[in-house]
Amino acid sequence: MIAGAPPDRLAWYRTMVRIRLFEEKVQELFQTGQIEGTTHLCVGQEAVSVGAIAAMRPGDVQTNTYRGHGEALALGMEPETAFAELMGRSTGGSGGVGGSMHLIDFGKGNIGANAIVGAGLPIAVGAAVAFQMQRRPNVALTFLGDGATNIGTFHEALNMAAIWAAPVVFVIANNLYGEYSPIRATTPLDDLARRADPYGMPGVIADGQDVDAVHAATTEAVERARRGGGPSLLEMKTYRYRGHSRSDPARYRPAGELDAWKARDPIEILGTRLIADGVIGAGDPVEIRREVQAEIDAAAERAATAPYPTLEETRPYVYAD
Amino acid sequence: MSTPTDAGAAVAVEPATVMTYREAITAALDDAMAADSSVLLMGEDVGADGGVFKTNSGLIEKYGAERVRNTPICENGFLGVALGMSLVGMRPIVEIMFADFLPSGGDALVNQLPKYRFMSGGQTAVPVTVRAIGGATGRFGTQHSATGESWFMHLPGLRIVTAGSPGAAYSLLRAAIDDRNPVIFYEHKGLYARKGPVIRGEIAETGKAAVLRAGSDVTIVATLLMVERSLRAADELALAGIEAEVIDLRWLRPLDLPAVRSSVEKTGRVVVVEEQVHAAGWGATIISELTIWGTAWASAPRRLSLPDDLPMPYTPPLEDEVLPSIGAIVAAARASVGR
Numbered sequence: 001m002i003a004g005a006p007p008d009r010l011a012w013y014r015t016m017v018r019i020r021l022f023e024e025k026v027q028e029l030f031q032t033g034q035i036e037g038t039t040h041l042c043v044g045q046e047a048v049s050v051g052a053i054a055a056m057r058p059g060d061v062q063t064n065t066y067r068g069h070g071e072a073l074a075l076g077m078e079p080e081t082a083f084a085e086l087m088g089r090s091t092g093g094s095g096g097v098g099g100s101m102h103l104i105d106f107g108k109g110n111i112g113a114n115a116i117v118g119a120g121l122p123i124a125v126g127a128a129v130a131f132q133m134q135r136r137p138n139v140a141l142t143f144l145g146d147g148a149t150n151i152g153t154f155h156e157a158l159n160m161a162a163i164w165a166a167p168v169v170f171v172i173a174n175n176l177y178g179e180y181s182p183i184r185a186t187t188p189l190d191d192l193a194r195r196a197d198p199y200g201m202p203g204v205i206a207d208g209q210d211v212d213a214v215h216a217a218t219t220e221a222v223e224r225a226r227r228g229g230g231p232s233l234l235e236m237k238t239y240r241y242r243g244h245s246r247s248d249p250a251r252y253r254p255a256g257e258l259d260a261w262k263a264r265d266p267i268e269i270l271g272t273r274l275i276a277d278g279v280i281g282a283g284d285p286v287e288i289r290r291e292v293q294a295e296i297d298a299a300a301e302r303a304a305t306a307p308y309p310t311l312e313e314t315r316p317y318v319y320a321d
Numbered sequence: 322m323s324t325p326t327d328a329g330a331a332v333a334v335e336p337a338t339v340m341t342y343r344e345a346i347t348a349a350l351d352d353a354m355a356a357d358s359s360v361l362l363m364g365e366d367v368g369a370d371g372g373v374f375k376t377n378s379g380l381i382e383k384y385g386a387e388r389v390r391n392t393p394i395c396e397n398g399f400l401g402v403a404l405g406m407s408l409v410g411m412r413p414i415v416e417i418m419f420a421d422f423l424p425s426g427g428d429a430l431v432n433q434l435p436k437y438r439f440m441s442g443g444q445t446a447v448p449v450t451v452r453a454i455g456g457a458t459g460r461f462g463t464q465h466s467a468t469g470e471s472w473f474m475h476l477p478g479l480r481i482v483t484a485g486s487p488g489a490a491y492s493l494l495r496a497a498i499d500d501r502n503p504v505i506f507y508e509h510k511g512l513y514a515r516k517g518p519v520i521r522g523e524i525a526e527t528g529k530a531a532v533l534r535a536g537s538d539v540t541i542v543a544t545l546l547m548v549e550r551s552l553r554a555a556d557e558l559a560l561a562g563i564e565a566e567v568i569d570l571r572w573l574r575p576l577d578l579p580a581v582r583s584s585v586e587k588t589g590r591v592v593v594v595e596e597q598v599h600a601a602g603w604g605a606t607i608i609s610e611l612t613i614w615g616t617a618w619a620s621a622p623r624r625l626s627l628p629d630d631l632p633m634p635y636t637p638p639l640e641d642e643v644l645p646s647i648g649a650i651v652a653a654a655r656a657s658v659g660r
Contacts, residue, residue: 094442104441111408116432122398126405133387134410156398317439318477320446320501
């Protein structure tokens, strides 16, 4: 998807399928040892990434998190580039030195994927303030999880964004768990959007399984920011189907919770709607999934043929001349 | 005293003028902001009344509140903001009112600024200057007196520089602001009133120490306030017939080990003078590296530092007592030389 393109819900659908199948392939590649370390999958949260990023226009930027594959792909990173990064190859987006938690592409407005909870928020505020100073009509988005609403940088970033009326939109993917802990064990609120109130900015809740709802809420906030109306805090109610990270089987979840959320799968919701709206035929979801699966498999295969970087190649990444 | 030689001096564009260390900082900020509209200054109370230490006099009047931006009290947050600004074309200078507050910005300083370019595979530069105002002698007590100069030495991707005189303050701050990488620039608040020659327009070379006084008997390496004390000690040593070579180390990242080595090859003796505890700091690194190189010591290396086992006390007599004094530097150098 190209940031700033007019709404193309079929493209959204394909992108959501691409993210889903990418993540499932990542899981498989871990099991076969082709990807090492850890990873944090966003399966189940595809509508948040795709709907919010579709609200961006050219020149806008975003920061995201270690659970950021969805945003990276929604912003147009090639699956092969992403796989290569996860495989530590020199053809990866960061030349293989970043890995799963750092899918970054400045050319596509993806100015950061951060492995430290909450760290991306002040960075997005900084970009937004810079846009103000440069008199550029651009907006910064920042994606965060529910767990990040308890760290200092969340509050520091919202406060600074508010006092400077920065064109920034904070997008919480509230997937109900901060790592292994249910949100209510760490946070005295069900609705994190309420944390906008003390900073005097709009706090908006949207159905994070419904890409149209995510897109509508984000577009309103982004355009408000672009008009000089200041920051917003958006809370997307969503769910991650997998555990926190590769090593987490998520046994702490109550029985039936996962199935209940899967009954509201974001890809199925959009697919059903596209069929009802006559955008695609009844058989198209299966066909699209087949096409995207072939694309993903081929991308992973090509990525695996690339060389690992040498130390010499990575030296210039440390300091700029 | 011998003529100072400054290995890092770039082409001088104006004759030297005498100004205070504080005025040199202001001049560097002013000149950098005048030269490049993407340069801005931000931090706690940086605007009104020239800032807490009056290092920013006249800047908010000249450049406005957008470019001389007061921030809330949240170091980690506003260092992150500066990082974000730097990713989209700005060159922020962040003032940290007391170097002791750097740890409040710990994540930004440790995990973000130094690593950001690397994690992106070199996609971006990170031109952020962090001005950390540190140092004792002001009776500011345990949490407002640290230099903090070695706290962040373990971080590839970062540059670290210290200013020991007005001229160095100007040329090194200009170098830090010009750098496309994150730089922590350490100022010493005990030096603000000192006067010295400053060359407006001079931009120091990155990573170059300055040999401030030539001598063949013993090498004294110092930073910040200890540079001045080491020069005074060298004057006293000269009266005793001992010629000390005094090096203002300036850059801790990159550390100018070749400059120190070339001096010690001549003298065979070194005294490191630090306003910080010795363990895991630049002084320990220098002695370690010289030893690894196989330096033919004429006498064991010596160090003067803050006590390893005592936070900085407020009470004036004890603050004075724990800082390396001119007398202590003289004594260490004499012990090293053996006369």
